[in-house]
Amino acid sequence: MKAIQNMLTIKEEYPEIIDAYEKAGGNKEAFTSKEVASLVVHESRVLSANQVEGIRLKSEQKKQGVAIELTVEEGRKIKYPVYLCFGILPKEGLQEIDLKINIQDYAEVSIIAHCIFPNAVNIIHKMDADIKIGNNAKFYYSEIHYHGDFGGIKVIPRAKIEVGEKGEFQNTFSLIEGRVGKLHINYEVTCAAKSVVEIVAKVYGKEDDVIKMFDRVNLNGEGARSLIKTRVVPTDRSWSEVTGETYANAAYTRGHMDCMEVVIGKQAIAKSIPILVATNDKAKVTHEAAIGSIDKKQMQTLMSRGLDEDEAVDVIVKGILR
Amino acid sequence: MTLDDKPIIDDLNLHVEKGEIHAILGTNGTGKTTLAYLIMGVDYLPDDGKVIFEGEDITRYPISQRANIGITLAWQEPARFEGFTIREYLELTNELKIGEIEDCLWAVGLPPSQFFNRAVDASLSGGERRRVELASVLAMKPKLAILDEVDSGIDVVSLPHIINGIVKMKSLGSSVLLITHNEDAVEMANRASVLCAGKILKTGSPKEMCQWFRQNCQVCDHINMPE
Numbered sequence: 001m002k003a004i005q006n007m008l009t010i011k012e013e014y015p016e017i018i019d020a021y022e023k024a025g026g027n028k029e030a031f032t033s034k035e036v037a038s039l040v041v042h043e044s045r046v047l048s049a050n051q052v053e054g055i056r057l058k059s060e061q062k063k064q065g066v067a068i069e070l071t072v073e074e075g076r077k078i079k080y081p082v083y084l085c086f087g088i089l090p091k092e093g094l095q096e097i098d099l100k101i102n103i104q105d106y107a108e109v110s111i112i113a114h115c116i117f118p119n120a121v122n123i124i125h126k127m128d129a130d131i132k133i134g135n136n137a138k139f140y141y142s143e144i145h146y147h148g149d150f151g152g153i154k155v156i157p158r159a160k161i162e163v164g165e166k167g168e169f170q171n172t173f174s175l176i177e178g179r180v181g182k183l184h185i186n187y188e189v190t191c192a193a194k195s196v197v198e199i200v201a202k203v204y205g206k207e208d209d210v211i212k213m214f215d216r217v218n219l220n221g222e223g224a225r226s227l228i229k230t231r232v233v234p235t236d237r238s239w240s241e242v243t244g245e246t247y248a249n250a251a252y253t254r255g256h257m258d259c260m261e262v263v264i265g266k267q268a269i270a271k272s273i274p275i276l277v278a279t280n281d282k283a284k285v286t287h288e289a290a291i292g293s294i295d296k297k298q299m300q301t302l303m304s305r306g307l308d309e310d311e312a313v314d315v316i317v318k319g320i321l322r
Numbered sequence: 323m324t325l326d327d328k329p330i331i332d333d334l335n336l337h338v339e340k341g342e343i344h345a346i347l348g349t350n351g352t353g354k355t356t357l358a359y360l361i362m363g364v365d366y367l368p369d370d371g372k373v374i375f376e377g378e379d380i381t382r383y384p385i386s387q388r389a390n391i392g393i394t395l396a397w398q399e400p401a402r403f404e405g406f407t408i409r410e411y412l413e414l415t416n417e418l419k420i421g422e423i424e425d426c427l428w429a430v431g432l433p434p435s436q437f438f439n440r441a442v443d444a445s446l447s448g449g450e451r452r453r454v455e456l457a458s459v460l461a462m463k464p465k466l467a468i469l470d471e472v473d474s475g476i477d478v479v480s481l482p483h484i485i486n487g488i489v490k491m492k493s494l495g496s497s498v499l500l501i502t503h504n505e506d507a508v509e510m511a512n513r514a515s516v517l518c519a520g521k522i523l524k525t526g527s528p529k530e531m532c533q534w535f536r537q538n539c540q541v542c543d544h545i546n547m548p549e
Contacts, residue, residue, distance in 0.1 A: 231404075260404075297401040300364050304397075305462060306389035306415040315414070319405030 013089070014040065014047045017116065021085050024146035024177070026114045030083040038083040041066050043093055054078055055109070065096030065126075070111075074104040074134070082109060087116035088123050091152070097127040105134035105164065113143045120181065121152035129159035131169075135192075138168040145175040151207055153181035160188050163195040165221060173201040176321045180209035180238070187214070193221030193250070202231045202321045205238030205268070216245040219253035219283070229258045231320050234268040245275040248283030255285040262294055262320060264313065323360060323368045323520075330356045331368070332520040338466065343488065343498040345508040345528060347535045348517035354501045355398060357517065358470045361499070362395040363388050375466065389415075392465030396472045400455040403442045408432075408454055411442045412461040426457040429490040431483025449480045456487040460494070467491055468499045473507050485510060505532045 017040060022028045030036045031048060037055045040047040044065050051057040054076030058069040072078060088095055103109060117123050133139045147153045155175075163169045175183065180203060189197050197217060205211050211234065217226040226246060234240040246255035261270035270292070276285040294316055302312035323331040330353050338344045348354045359365050361373055363385045373381045380388055403411065412423050424434040430453040440446065442454060452472050459467050473484050485507060491498055500511055508514050514531035516523045516539060524534055 295401065297397075298403060300385060301397060301401045302414065303385040304362055304364070304389050304395045305458065306386055306394075308386045312386075315406070316403070319403050322405035 036080045040085045067098040071102045072107040075106040077108040082111045084113040091121035099129040101131040103137040103139045108138040110140040118148040123153040127157040131161040133163045133167040135164035140170045142172045151179035158186045165192045167195045170198045176204040182210045185213045188216045190218045191224035194223040197226040200229045205234040209238040211240035214243045222250045223252045232261045235264040237267040241271040243273040248278040251282035253283040257287045259289040342512040345500045345511035345514040353520040394464040395468045398470040426460040430487040
């Protein structure tokens with residue numbers, strides 16, 4: 001695995017993927033600033049990369065993807081978010097990303113990752129992440145997907161995350177523009193004492209999209225806290241299943257799961273499977289879920305302001321997924 | 323209008339004058355909210371009778387059509403919305419200048435700098451949410467605002483802000499149907515009516531109606547049955 005040189009830019013694919021990135025809502029200026037750590041991967045090629053002081057970024061091209069190691073050095077608080085862009089522009093392809101992230105003790109960083117497959121007809125995108133967040137470290141990870149309008153994609157993100165004592169981890173996954181295709185998320189987070197974890201996912205299913213999300217949090221350290229929040233809107237013939245598991249295994253741990261799935265259309269299906277386990281008599285896990293139709297009162301309220309039924313649905317859905 | 327064969331609104335005649343605040347007094351369960359819903363077109367249709375607005379029979383109009391001709395409702399328990407701000411909520415149907423939104427918030431005692439970008443979700447207290455509801459009605463500049471117990475459960479500090487919002491509504495030319503239990507709120511009305519068991523029993527000056535309501539309705543044993 002080699003260290004990435006600053007501002008390495010290769011191939012004519014670069015402007016194309018940056019253009020797609022911008023169309024998907026990304027901030028392309030981030031990839032031209034020397035002060036911002038960034039990485040652009042198209043298929044199995046690293047097109048550009050930049051690292052900043054306090055971050056060590058390594059990559060290795062593999063047959064069907066890229067292995068990436070990102071380390072934030074102890075005590076470093078990275079001023080600007082790290083921007084990552086993964087994508088495939090052709091209609092077909094396979095991309096496997098092995099991601100190892102190590103946020104050392106007392107370090108702090110945000111990552112904004114875009115995964116872009118605007119023309120996907122037959123694409124598989126897999127991501128296997130192994131994330132270690134040190135003691136008193138803070139890591140905020142935001143992942144935004146755009147898959148185009150054809151739905152021909154399978155996305156399989158898997159992550160194992162360990163959060164150290166008093167560490168903080170926030171993860172936001174968003175797939176609300178274009179089609180989903182088939183999505184199968186699998187995250188497992190293990191929390192040490194007094195750590196705080198928040199996992200948020202927002203997904204908008206259309207046509208025959210399939211959404212399957214599995215989040216598990218192990219609150220193993222005393223006083224650890226977690227929130228799993230999911231907002232899924234399956235429409236048309238799409239199908240969603242959200243499984244949230246929280247295991248409160250130590251004293252004074254607090255876990256909460258908040259699941260909202262709004263079904264729009266007679267053939268759309270939403271399923272929620274909450275699993276709450278407390279193995280300590282001083283622990284507490286709670287759950288709230290709303291599955292089914294759009295809230296009638298919200299609809300009537302918006303209609304009493306002059307919106308018609310379709311406009312009201314649109315406003316409510318946009319709000320939920322924002 | 324009946325519900326499970328029980329008359330909820332029965333032989334009711336109510337006329338709200340243009341530009342007036344008309345208060346409706348009534349104990350719990352007398353049909354106040356049902357009356358508000360009938361006028362707004364929410365949930366119920368009358369078995370008989372008509373809802374006339376500016377000479378137009380709107381009895382069968384859907385909610386949004388009624389809103390688009392100038393009627394709106396401030397809900398007793400307003401819905402919460404994820405993901406959009408008070409500013410966006412106030413701008414739902416009207417493109418407003420920032421100053422206009424600020425005016426609406428100030429009118430109900432919500433400092434814009436603190437509330438402009440707050441979400442209209444569960445993070446607002448009950449009183450704040452009701453005041454946001456009132457501000458959003460103000461922003462709509464309706465011809466008829468139906469206010470369904472917007473002062474209910476409001477603390478004494480917030481109540482003057484609610485009253486101020488209603489006064490502002492009138493000053494902007496709206497007619498107001500003010501459903502309330504609060505005599506302080508009734509006092510600002512031009513007229514008041516007493517509702518009991520789905521009937522308007524009396525209409526008169528706010529002072530007279532409050533007195534009559536105190537002497538008759540609040541000691542009435544038979545809720546939902548007029549004397």
